[in-house]
Amino acid sequence: MEEQLAAAGVIAAEVYYYLTVPLMVIIHAGFLAYEMGATRMKNVLASGIKNILAFAFMVPTFYLFGWFTYWAFPNGLIPSPENLETAFAYANPIGEVMGPHLGDHATGVFWAAFTMFAATTASIFSGSVIERIRIGSFLVLAIALGSFFWVVGAAWGWHAGGWLVTDWGYHDFGAAGVVHMIAGFFALGVLINLGPRFGKFNADGSANDLAGHNMPMTLVGLMLIIVGFFGFLMACLLYPGAFTTNGEWGAIYGTPMTLSALGFNILMGFAGGIIGAWIFTRDPFWMMSGALAGIIACASGLDVWWPPMAFAIGFIGGAILKPSARFFENLGIDDAVGAVTVHGTVGLWGVLAMGIFGSGYGALADAGGPQITFIGQLVGAGVMFSLGFFPGYILSLILRIFGVLRVPHHAEIAGLDPVKVPAMAYPEGIPVSPASQH
Amino acid sequence: MIGAPEAGWEQLVADQAAYYTGVGGGEVFWTAIAAGICVLAIIIGGIQEGSSFRRYK
Numbered sequence: 001m002e003e004q005l006a007a008a009g010v011i012a013a014e015v016y017y018y019l020t021v022p023l024m025v026i027i028h029a030g031f032l033a034y035e036m037g038a039t040r041m042k043n044v045l046a047s048g049i050k051n052i053l054a055f056a057f058m059v060p061t062f063y064l065f066g067w068f069t070y071w072a073f074p075n076g077l078i079p080s081p082e083n084l085e086t087a088f089a090y091a092n093p094i095g096e097v098m099g100p101h102l103g104d105h106a107t108g109v110f111w112a113a114f115t116m117f118a119a120t121t122a123s124i125f126s127g128s129v130i131e132r133i134r135i136g137s138f139l140v141l142a143i144a145l146g147s148f149f150w151v152v153g154a155a156w157g158w159h160a161g162g163w164l165v166t167d168w169g170y171h172d173f174g175a176a177g178v179v180h181m182i183a184g185f186f187a188l189g190v191l192i193n194l195g196p197r198f199g200k201f202n203a204d205g206s207a208n209d210l211a212g213h214n215m216p217m218t219l220v221g222l223m224l225i226i227v228g229f230f231g232f233l234m235a236c237l238l239y240p241g242a243f244t245t246n247g248e249w250g251a252i253y254g255t256p257m258t259l260s261a262l263g264f265n266i267l268m269g270f271a272g273g274i275i276g277a278w279i280f281t282r283d284p285f286w287m288m289s290g291a292l293a294g295i296i297a298c299a300s301g302l303d304v305w306w307p308p309m310a311f312a313i314g315f316i317g318g319a320i321l322k323p324s325a326r327f328f329e330n331l332g333i334d335d336a337v338g339a340v341t342v343h344g345t346v347g348l349w350g351v352l353a354m355g356i357f358g359s360g361y362g363a364l365a366d367a368g369g370p371q372i373t374f375i376g377q378l379v380g381a382g383v384m385f386s387l388g389f390f391p392g393y394i395l396s397l398i399l400r401i402f403g404v405l406r407v408p409h410h411a412e413i414a415g416l417d418p419v420k421v422p423a424m425a426y427p428e429g430i431p432v433s434p435a436s437q438h
Numbered sequence: 439m440i441g442a443p444e445a446g447w448e449q450l451v452a453d454q455a456a457y458y459t460g461v462g463g464g465e466v467f468w469t470a471i472a473a474g475i476c477v478l479a480i481i482i483g484g485i486q487e488g489s490s491f492r493r494y495k
Contacts (some may be wrong), residue, residue: 057480060472094466102451136484404484408491420490 013239017109023231024116033221038212042415066147067091073155122146124183127337169363169370170380174299176350182388184344189392196334222288254365269298269314276318290318300354
């Protein structure tokens with residue numbers, strides 16, 4: 001009887017994680033719509049192709065070395081012999097369990113869920129560089145970010161044996177630092193070298209709004225990302241029995257967690273973010289970005305927030321969007337979709353909020369283990385910023401020096417679709433009504 | 439199926455073994471092919487894009 005129950009638990013866990021995968025694919029449908037809507041008509045299909053290819057390249061590269069990285073690097077920059085042995089056992093791309101295996105029900109679904117996290121990370125970066133980045137360089141950068149650098153961050157701070165957790169008590173249930181900060185600040189590093197779109201800034205430094213061609217598509221895209229995030233955050237739990245030892249649900253660190261907590265806090269954070277952004281911007285683009293910002297702001301502590309507190313933390317996440325975007329714009333950074341702000345700045349707020357409001361909780365399941373502290377979260381935030389910004393800056397600088405980072409000026413002016421896409425987005429054009437001319 | 443083992447399904451289930459090779463090992467050849475395709479695709483895609491830019495001038 002016990003054996004049958006255990007077998008049923010393993011099958012249920014397999015189904016649970018499998019179902020998070022199509023939900024996370026919805027994140028990509030959302031990013032695709034979001035990016036294309038935020039792009040001017042002359043570049044729309046080029047943006048779509050770039051976004052789809054980012055997803056496509058994450059799959060084989062995460063199989064080849066991304067999954068291995070997660071298991072090999074928890075202890076720091078140089079893998080320990082024990083972690084290398086684990087990595088070869090679980091994630092060797094020519095190993096037995098990295099394929100259909102009747103004795104292993106876990107590897108494929110875990111790998112798939114993590115691959116979707118990787119693809120999400122690359123998609124975050126994708127939107128910020130639209131309309132002027134070369135596809136080859138974009139793919140190199142996306143692979144470096146999605147199949148290596150964020151995975152190192154995850155090994156350090158989203159793993160029960162990661163040194164940020166064991167030494168500093170770093171806690172980041174929903175990957176505000178591990179995914180969002182790394183991706184957002186990687187984008188910042190690239191944007192410094194990539195430069196702004198032609199026409200974004202005037203000679204006096206003032207900025208022009210280069211409006212995307214379809215705001216409704218962008219809004220629907222952002223809402224789809226929210227749908228997919230339920231799957232992302234669902235995949236952040238450990239299934240009871242199959243992957244925890246006490247029969248309860250757990251966070252990735254083995255600390256207590258329930259789906260009930262997710263139900264309360266995702267929705268409260270989402271709502272707070274929308275309302276915060278609405279009050280301070282009245283702009284529908286920032287409102288929907290606020291929905292995402294609200295969830296990211298709460299992500300680190302979705303397991304521990306009291307729901308009204310999650311609402312307030314999400315509200316602050318939405319409220320700081322416009323000031324943060326203006327700050328980067330004043331520095332001459334052209335972030336076409338606000339990725340640095342939504343993911344970098346708000347991810348930072350989320351990590352620090354955990355330290356401000358959640359200090360004292362255990363970072364690991366052991367009673368004598370490290371506690372969550374503000375200093376630990378600050379150290380973690382510094383590490384996540386560095387893992388994102390410096391690789392993004394250095395890699396894009398190398399690509400710029402070789403002259404392969406940015407598209408030629410004549411192509412940018414003409415539009416990337418007529419120059420390099422063998423299809424037309426709107427062959428019959430888009431009808432314009434007098435009401436839209438204001 | 440390439441590499442299908444001689445043992446039938448019943449034997450594989452009893453052995454709880456991987457069934458894509460039948461000998462319990464990964465396929466180095468196909469893994470290398472996948473890696474090579476990724477690298478070549480990026481290179482070829484970049485070259486094609488560069489050609490488009492030059493043609494449009």
